[in-house]
Amino acid sequence: QMSKQLDMFKTNLEEFASKHKQEIRKNPEFRVQFQDMCATIGVDPLASGKGFWSEMLGVGDFYYELGVQIIEVCLALKHRNGGLITLEELHQQVLKGRGKFAQDVSQDDLIRAIKKLKALGTGFGIIPVGGTYLIQSVPAELNMDHTVVLQLAEKNGYVTVSDIKASLKWETERARQVLEHLLKEGLAWLDLQAPGEAHYWLPALFTDLYAQEITAEEARAALP
Amino acid sequence: SAKIVVHLHPAPPNKEPGPFQSSKNSYIKLSFKEHGQIEFYRRLSEEMTQRRWENMPVSQALQTNRGPQPGRIRAVGIVGIERKLEEKRKETDKNISEAFEDLSKLMIKAKEMVELSKSIANKIKDKQGDITEDETIRFKSYLLSMGIANPVTRETCGSGTQYHMQLARQLAGILQAPLEERGGIMSLTEVYCLVNRARGMELLSPEDLVNACKMLEALQLPLRLRVFDSGVMVIELQSHKEEEMVASALETVSEKGSLTSEEFAKLVGMSVLLAKERLLLAEKMGHLCRDDSVEGLRFYPNLFMTQS
Numbered sequence: 220q221m222s223k224q225l226d227m228f229k230t231n232l233e234e235f236a237s238k239h240k241q242e243i244r245k246n247p248e249f250r251v252q253f254q255d256m257c258a259t260i261g262v263d264p265l266a267s268g269k270g271f272w273s274e275m276l277g278v279g280d281f282y283y284e285l286g287v288q289i290i291e292v293c294l295a296l297k298h299r300n301g302g303l304i305t306l307e308e309l310h311q312q313v314l315k316g317r318g319k320f321a322q323d324v325s326q327d328d329l330i331r332a333i334k335k336l337k338a339l340g341t342g343f344g345i346i347p348v349g350g351t352y353l354i355q356s357v358p359a360e361l362n363m364d365h366t367v368v369l370q371l372a373e374k375n376g377y378v379t380v381s382d383i384k385a386s387l388k389w390e391t392e393r394a395r396q397v398l399e400h401l402l403k404e405g406l407a408w409l410d411l412q413a414p415g416e417a418h419y420w421l422p423a424l425f426t427d428l429y430a431q432e433i434t435a436e437e438a439r440a441a442l443p
Numbered sequence: 444s445a446k447i448v449v450h451l452h453p454a455p456p457n458k459e460p461g462p463f464q465s466s467k468n469s470y471i472k473l474s475f476k477e478h479g480q481i482e483f484y485r486r487l488s489e490e491m492t493q494r495r496w497e498n499m500p501v502s503q504a505l506q507t508n509r510g511p512q513p514g515r516i517r518a519v520g521i522v523g524i525e526r527k528l529e530e531k532r533k534e535t536d537k538n539i540s541e542a543f544e545d546l547s548k549l550m551i552k553a554k555e556m557v558e559l560s561k562s563i564a565n566k567i568k569d570k571q572g573d574i575t576e577d578e579t580i581r582f583k584s585y586l587l588s589m590g591i592a593n594p595v596t597r598e599t600c601g602s603g604t605q606y607h608m609q610l611a612r613q614l615a616g617i618l619q620a621p622l623e624e625r626g627g628i629m630s631l632t633e634v635y636c637l638v639n640r641a642r643g644m645e646l647l648s649p650e651d652l653v654n655a656c657k658m659l660e661a662l663q664l665p666l667r668l669r670v671f672d673s674g675v676m677v678i679e680l681q682s683h684k685e686e687e688m689v690a691s692a693l694e695t696v697s698e699k700g701s702l703t704s705e706e707f708a709k710l711v712g713m714s715v716l717l718a719k720e721r722l723l724l725a726e727k728m729g730h731l732c733r734d735d736s737v738e739g740l741r742f743y744p745n746l747f748m749t750q751s
Contacts (some may be wrong), residue, residue, distance in 0.1 A: 220586070221559060221563055221582065221585055223582070224555070224556060224559055225585055225588065225589070227552075227557070228552055228556055228589075229551065229588075231549060231552050232549065235545055235546070235549045238542070238545060239545060239546070240539065242539070242542045243534065246539070249539065249542060249543075254547060255570045256546065256547070256550045257550070257553070257590070259550075260550055260552075260553055260557055261588060261591060261592065262553055262557060262590045262591055263590040263591075263592065263747075264590050265590070265648055265651060266590045266592075266648060266650055267587050267590065267606075267648050267651050268645060268647050268648050268651050269587055269588070269606050269651065270587060270588055270589065270590045270645055271588050271589065271590075272590055273648070274645075277582040279646065279648060280644060280645065280646050282648075283639055283646035283647065283648055284639065284646060286635070286649065287635065287636045287639050287640060290632055290635070290636055291636065306445045334649070335648060335649050336632075336635075336649055336737070337649075338649040338650045338652075338653050339631045339632050339635055339649050339652070339653065339676060340630045340631060340653075340670065340674050340676035341631065341675060341676070341716075342674065342675075357716070358673050358674060358716075359677060379583060399737050402737050403736070403737055403739060403740070404740075405739075407742075411670075413509065423605065424674070
């Protein structure tokens with residue numbers, strides 16, 4: 220009974236694929252529509268590489284390969300940011316790694332790929348901050364307090380105990396505990412030379428303003 | 444990277460106001476990080492020879508007392524380009540709306556499949572006897588194909604499909620050597636990357652991998668899936684005894700007095716993630732003590748046990 224319906228559906232999907240497979244490949248907005256509609260009716264096109272969606276529309280390979288690339292980028296930058304990275308930076312790095320001739324990838328694509336990676340049990344997390352997201356790639360324990368402080372730090376790339384007390388109305392001790400945890404997990408760097416009080420910087424939030432990757436040659440050329 | 448330097452004449456006295464009144468540089472340097480310089484140079488030279496901009500009708504003289512009001516210079520060339528872009532946009536829109544229509548129709552059919560699977564699942568739940576085991580297995584693979592969550596177990600795919608059993612066997616073959624190279628243990632993330640990089644096409648979804656690994660032990664294959672307390676998932680060779688590795692970890696830590704996960708990982712040649720798990724396991728077994736400070740998590744031999 221179901222197998223007949225299934226075969227029919229498979230044919231419909233094949234027809235759709237022959238006409239619109241390229242559209243899905245090239246158009247990130249269409250991908251979003253597609254994913255949203257699937258979610259609405261209770262279908263997960265990315266659940267398995269063996270699913271019809273993946274086999275006929277090729278959506279699977281696109282997202283699973285993206286997953287691999289995301290893992291590799293996070294691993295490569297972990298020593299610097301402790302396993303926390305903004306979606307923007309991740310996006311930039313993934314695009315760089317994919318090369319000029321690869322298919323374009325949107326931030327929405329990254330989020331969907333990351334959501335799938337959670338199944339691997341490695342602590343991939345998505346933390347909303349400011350208008351964007353921080354992607355966590357190590358199983359560091361981050362509770363609500365930590366997340367809220369990260370969100371506070373997003374504005375300037377750093378945060379101080381006073382900032383926390385003023386904005387969040389916390390006691391000193393609570394603020395210090397959270398900051399110490401972030402330090403311990405390697406997500407924050409302590410700056411004791413900052414004017415006023417200690418600044419806790421979050422490398423994950425360093426923007427081009429604070430940190431630029433330049434080669435030694437460029438550095439030499441920049442000096443008078 | 445390639446560079447083109449455009450030297451500028453000094454500004455004429457009747458220069459119109461623009462973004463800058465003057466500049467200390469007398470040239471513009473264009474840097475081409477990813478090629479394109481040859482084509483660009485050709486077109487630039489062409490334009491510099493033709494000087495088409497000197498014949499362009501300027502629509503409005505800029506009014507300096509009105510702040511930054513950029514006057515639109517309507518040029519033939521630009522209008523033509525805009526028209527082409529507009530046409531392309533219209534065509535893309537048409538394609539999209541057709542694709543969207545087709546997509547909506549497809550989704551309606553997909554929704555029917557979801558409803559059908561729910562009713563079948565209910566039948567299976569109620570009348571266990573009527574539906575054969577064979578049919579149940581086939582049903583699960585239908586769910587897999589459609590990407591529908593198993594209405595009973597809530598898992599999308601549900602382990603126990605033929606596909607996952609096959610996959611488990613394949614994995615056992617592929618992973619034997621890499622595991623041996625890495626001391627008998629690998630995180631599931633490493634496995635995911637390794638396997639998919641090797642495949643190149645028809646990649647596994649993370650859920651495919653997890654579901655296949657869940658079957659390793661049941662199928663009596665020489666690997667197994669192990670989940671640590673922290674939630675980290677690894678694949679181990681059956682012959683790998685993590686508890687025995689703990690004993691050697693204790694030796695290493697004792698030799699050095701104390702070690703962090705990073706230091707231990709470097710010494711032993713493991714990933715930091717797995718090194719941490721091993722040290723945590725050693726701690727759980729009572730062999731190591733932790734010193735948790737701002738400087739990080741450091742492990743010491745548990746002298747309370749050995750010297751009390």
